Amino acid sequence: MRRFLSLSAAFCLCTPAVMAQGASGSSGPVVITISKLDCSRVISHTPAPDVAYKPGVDVRGKPVVSADTDPGREAFAKKVLPEVLEIPITINPMTYNKAKTANKNKAAAASAVASNTTAITTAKAQGTALNTQLTSLNSQKTALTTTYNSDTAALIANTGGAGATDPGLLRVRAARQKTIDDAYNTKLASINSQITTTNTAITANTTTVSDLQTKDTTLRQQYTDTNMATEGTLAGLSGKGLDSTSMKVGVVKYDIARNSFTFNDEPMVSEDQRALAEACSKRGVR
Structure with missing residues (x-):
């Protein structure tokens, strides 16, 4: 997953900056644009094991009765949220460099x-x-x-x-x-x-x-x-109709149940997520 690390480290999110995998233009590298909203969806805070909430157990690991007395709440949440959140990453390779320079x-x-x-x-x-x-x-x-x-x-x-x-x-x-x-x-x-x-x-x-x-x-x-x-x-x-040109570079997926990320179906390890988080943080997304 080191391949994606270089990709995520270059995000400079929200002001284009990710080299597309295998994609390049005649006037320079192809750049991915991701919004602050995308950043917010992708970045996931992982608390330390000793502070993270664990349903059904107390701080000492002993079983306790859940405070959630509504058995339908979990089922309702599953209906509202998809099992996997997908964030497609697209670019406009035809106009980016010229428009950016101008x-x-x-x-x-x-x-x-x-x-x-x-x-x-x-x-x-x-x-x-x-x-x-x-x-x-x-x-x-x-x-x-x-x-x-x-x-x-x-x-x-x-x-x-x-x-x-x-x-x-x-x-x-x-x-x-x-x-x-x-x-x-x-x-x-x-x-x-x-x-x-x-x-x-x-x-x-x-x-x-x-x-x-x-x-x-x-x-x-x-x-x-x-x-x-x-x-x-x-x-x-x-x-010239070039402002509507787009290219799909890949998809970032977040599996809610597994609390894991992938890019083009390849796992994003913690190091990748940390680099991505730092890039988003520089753009004001925490």
């Missing part, structure tokens, strides 16, 4: 537009944040200057006023003024440095937004062209 190109073009649009939104938001930061820095600079002028005026008033001539007061004024000046100049230099850095970032951000907007125009035109090409390819395939 749709892939269209999706890539759409993704490029979406990614660039996100980049524009991010860059604009960053520009807004930078301008807000610049406004805040300028406000801090204005407040700092106001405080400096206020402290200087208070110092003059407290040391004899503008016309003071007392040498002692003037020495005190000069010493205190130096302290005020040093603190002001240090803070002012820091704010001016931040303002310069922010202005540089704003200029770079403006250029980025402009480039992204120019790129957006190009990408949208590319998407339009790719979309038209895709529609043309699909219409051409449909016009």
Whole structure:
């Protein structure tokens, strides 16, 4: 059953991916498409022996009376469910490669537009944040200057006023003024440095937004062209009647009573089921 293992491992279910047994096309390998519903039907959880429910016995293996008091329930279930569930696997070998390529190109073009649009939104938001930061820095600079002028005026008033001539007061004024000046100049230099850095970032951000907007125009035109090409390819395939072509590759069967799977009547061992389960899980089916 190793042959089927390679088949099931390549399923990549729900976005085609299984090599058909002995089937291939001129443009590449034939690929099988299985839906999520198919995955859900095929995947079977097998609990450990010590946790699996066993009718008619307790956890220690001793016989117990069944809790099912309806003798007709089992018979009813047999009527509703078939003994074997069959999932036919078919492909369209005539259109798959061309249709897949066309749709892939269209999706890539759409993704490029979406990614660039996100980049524009991010860059604009960053520009807004930078301008807000610049406004805040300028406000801090204005407040700092106001405080400096206020402290200087208070110092003059407290040391004899503008016309003071007392040498002692003037020495005190000069010493205190130096302290005020040093603190002001240090803070002012820091704010001016931040303002310069922010202005540089704003200029770079403006250029980025402009480039992204120019790129957006190009990408949208590319998407339009790719979309038209895709529609043309699909219409051409449909016009030739190829979209209804199908090939039966095989059948996956699940025997309910035996809790076993087969592919084209060959058993699927636990390793095969595990590989298939992993492929389905990647597509959101558990």
